[in-house]
Amino acid sequence: MRTFPRRLGVAIIVAAIVAFLSIKLNAFRDFQIAEIAVEVTAVAGLTVLTGLSGQISLGNGAFMAVGAYATALLLLHLSWPFYLVLVIAGAVTAVAGAVVGIAAARLRGPYLAGATLLLGVALPSLALAYPGTFGGDQGLNVVFTTPAFLGVNFPLTRWQAWVSTVVALVVLVLLANLDRSRIGRNWRAVRDDEVAAALDGINVAAARVRAFVVSAACAGLAGALLAIVTGLVAPGAFTITLSIALLTAAVIGGLGSLAGALWGSLVIVLVPTYVTDVSTSHGLSSAVGSNIPIAAYGVVLILVMLVFPHGIQGGLLRLISLFLGPDQKSRTRRDAPTPHVTPSADQAPASTHEKEGTS
Amino acid sequence: MVEFLQFTLSGVVFGMIYAAIALSLVLIWRGTRLLNFAQGGMAMLTTYVAIEVIYKTHSYWAGFVIALVAGLVLGAASELTVVRPTTGKPELNAVIVTIGLLIFFEGLAGILFGGQYRSFPAAFSVTGLRVGGTPLGVSRFDVFTVAAVLFTTLILAVVFRYTTAGLRMRAAAFNATIARLSGIRVARVLTVGWALAGLLGALAGVLVSPATFLYPNSMDAIFVLGFTAAVIGGLDSPAGAVVGGLLLGIALSYVGGYLNSDLTSLVALGILVAVLMIRPNGLFAGARMRRV
Numbered sequence: 001m002r003t004f005p006r007r008l009g010v011a012i013i014v015a016a017i018v019a020f021l022s023i024k025l026n027a028f029r030d031f032q033i034a035e036i037a038v039e040v041t042a043v044a045g046l047t048v049l050t051g052l053s054g055q056i057s058l059g060n061g062a063f064m065a066v067g068a069y070a071t072a073l074l075l076l077h078l079s080w081p082f083y084l085v086l087v088i089a090g091a092v093t094a095v096a097g098a099v100v101g102i103a104a105a106r107l108r109g110p111y112l113a114g115a116t117l118l119l120g121v122a123l124p125s126l127a128l129a130y131p132g133t134f135g136g137d138q139g140l141n142v143v144f145t146t147p148a149f150l151g152v153n154f155p156l157t158r159w160q161a162w163v164s165t166v167v168a169l170v171v172l173v174l175l176a177n178l179d180r181s182r183i184g185r186n187w188r189a190v191r192d193d194e195v196a197a198a199l200d201g202i203n204v205a206a207a208r209v210r211a212f213v214v215s216a217a218c219a220g221l222a223g224a225l226l227a228i229v230t231g232l233v234a235p236g237a238f239t240i241t242l243s244i245a246l247l248t249a250a251v252i253g254g255l256g257s258l259a260g261a262l263w264g265s266l267v268i269v270l271v272p273t274y275v276t277d278v279s280t281s282h283g284l285s286s287a288v289g290s291n292i293p294i295a296a297y298g299v300v301l302i303l304v305m306l307v308f309p310h311g312i313q314g315g316l317l318r319l320i321s322l323f324l325g326p327d328q329k330s331r332t333r334r335d336a337p338t339p340h341v342t343p344s345a346d347q348a349p350a351s352t353h354e355k356e357g358t359s
Numbered sequence: 360m361v362e363f364l365q366f367t368l369s370g371v372v373f374g375m376i377y378a379a380i381a382l383s384l385v386l387i388w389r390g391t392r393l394l395n396f397a398q399g400g401m402a403m404l405t406t407y408v409a410i411e412v413i414y415k416t417h418s419y420w421a422g423f424v425i426a427l428v429a430g431l432v433l434g435a436a437s438e439l440t441v442v443r444p445t446t447g448k449p450e451l452n453a454v455i456v457t458i459g460l461l462i463f464f465e466g467l468a469g470i471l472f473g474g475q476y477r478s479f480p481a482a483f484s485v486t487g488l489r490v491g492g493t494p495l496g497v498s499r500f501d502v503f504t505v506a507a508v509l510f511t512t513l514i515l516a517v518v519f520r521y522t523t524a525g526l527r528m529r530a531a532a533f534n535a536t537i538a539r540l541s542g543i544r545v546a547r548v549l550t551v552g553w554a555l556a557g558l559l560g561a562l563a564g565v566l567v568s569p570a571t572f573l574y575p576n577s578m579d580a581i582f583v584l585g586f587t588a589a590v591i592g593g594l595d596s597p598a599g600a601v602v603g604g605l606l607l608g609i610a611l612s613y614v615g616g617y618l619n620s621d622l623t624s625l626v627a628l629g630i631l632v633a634v635l636m637i638r639p640n641g642l643f644a645g646a647r648m649r650r651v
Contacts, residue, residue: 056451056455103632103635103636106635106639107635108450109451110388110393110394110450111394111590111635113394113396113454113458114394114631115628115631115632115635117396117586118586121579121580121583121624122624122625122627122628123625125622125624126625128621129619129621129625244458244461244462247458248462285473287469287470287473287474288469290469290474291466291467291468291469291470291474291575293466294462294465294466294469295463295465295466295467295469295470297463297466298459298462298463298464298465298466298467299459299463301455301456301458301459301462301463302441302456302459302460305445305452305455305456305459306444306445306452306456
């Protein structure tokens with residue numbers, strides 16, 4: 001119980017810092033703050049799914065699309081207040097996550113990755129197939145304005161940054177509590193050893209579906225935020241590049257760690273703009289400048305997985321433990337997925353899942 | 360009726376492309392229990408190699424052959440450098456490593472060749488063939504596509520079935536430990552499997568690009584459909600991969616022709632989910648399973 005007020009306190013301090021920064025900085029930085037908040041919301045959901053429950057998703061961009069289109073349609077046709085729209089967008093996406101989660105509960109590793117990848121490719125094409133409802137390639141415009149009590153001179157980008165930051169922080173606090181609750185413990189148990197978890201009386205399938213619901217709801221909220229920040233919801237924004245960027249951020253930050261979700265999001269949002277600026281000022285073409293970060297992410301993703309599987313957050317915790325003594329080390333272990341080696345599954349092809357089929 | 364025939368034939372053509380990708384995935388899966396998400400990226404990169412060679416030499420066949428060789432090299436190099444170190448780690452690590460490889464290839468293609476759509480030449484005429492005035496909906500190049508994939512598949516089948524090298528590969532895929540005890544260099548066999556997969560990917564890339572244009576993400580959609588085809592056939596079965604590719608190609612061709620071409624990937628998703636729910640090991644896994 002002690003930890004909840006502490007987390008709330010940290011969230012309020014971060015909110016105050018962001019509010020201060022957004023007043024001091026220009027509109028472009030406000031936009032970047034909003035972008036980071038959107039990314040954090042989605043990546044936090046993915047890191048819970050992949051890092052805690054052990055299920056990979058290459059299709060969380062599709063859930064973002066669901067949230068974004070729900071937001072656009074509700075604002076466009078019903079003009080409800082945004083906070084209500086946000087809740088409904090999250091709920092709609094959670095339902096979508098439950099459907100996908102039920103289908104995915106039986107799938108493992110590469111099969112799940114492939115199926116969610118196809119989801120990420122297929123779902124946005126729905127917008128092209130039904131242009132009457134979803135606006136086709138052009139997408140839907142989203143009108144979002146500052147509330148009247150802030151006065152007419154309050155910049156829209158600042159308001160967008162504030163709204164996005166508040167949503168992201170609420171999501172982080174809620175997820176942090178979930179992580180330490182029975183639900184979170186069950187996820188870790190299922191991730192580390194399914195059979196042992198089932199023997200302990202954990203409903204493995206339910207735990208897996210629950211993780212998908214939570215992850216999808218986060219992605220849906222992120223999609224809703226993206227809709228109001230960019231003012232446009234179009235299928236081009238929800239390619240599998242987006243889904244893979246979310247995974248990249250989660251892995252770079254440290255899978256399973258909510259703080260890692262923040263570090264990963266900072267890297268994913270800020271580094272490309274920086275690299276593009278530097279490379280264009282050094283006379284490189286924009287095609288080169290915009291692709292250097294992509295190639296670099298690939299390299300980083302491989303290196304993190306091979307050499308440094310706990311990501312930035314794991315590295316930070318190790319640094320802290322160097323200064324504070326060994327008792328902090330246990331945190332590193334708990335937050336990051338523990339690599340459990342199952343050599344038999346890799347080496348003997350006629351193993352586990354074929355035997356399942358015969359029974 | 361003519362329409363139906365046209366849809367079926369063009370479905371067969373695309374089905375053979377999916378089959379080539381599916382087959383490359385099966386080759387790697389059988390050896391390493393690993394799904395290579397970089398397969399599409401490898402195919403895309405080798406197709407860029409082909410287009411550059413074709414522009415330099417003005418010879419389609421030089422580009423074609425060099426692309427296949429590049430596929431061999433790229434496949435083997437990927438396995439040796441980044442995939443092998445994931446052995447013995449959780450399977451999620453290997454999945455993420457191949458995704459990293461995919462992003463790296465796409466970024467590299469963007470840096471080297473730019474992001475714009477490029478048209479890719481075909482070896483033969485792409486105007487539709489006719490039989491007695493009835494258009495068939497396929498071209499000479501489409502016939503070449505089908506023939507090339509079938510030919511490569513047959514060669515692979517013969518190699519696997521009747522040569523010592525093929526026997527070694529099958530043994531390594533069947534049980535790595537016993538194969539190693541019998542004196543087979545399993546690690547080398549796995550590298551060869553990746554090289555052959557790279558070759559098949561390159562073939563698919565060169566064959567599909569006249570129809571899709573070439574850009575850094577151009578193989579993403581083809582890859583997921585190849586994956587679907589592989590799952591339909593069962594990731595363990597090379598014959599299943601080819602049949603899965605054909606079934607998927609024809610089914611999607613009907614959907615695109617009679618319903619709406621924007622729905623094809625959704626239908627593919629539906630097929631994938633249905634197959635995974637009903638027969639998670641694919642349509643062709645039954646007999647082998649019972650023998651185990």
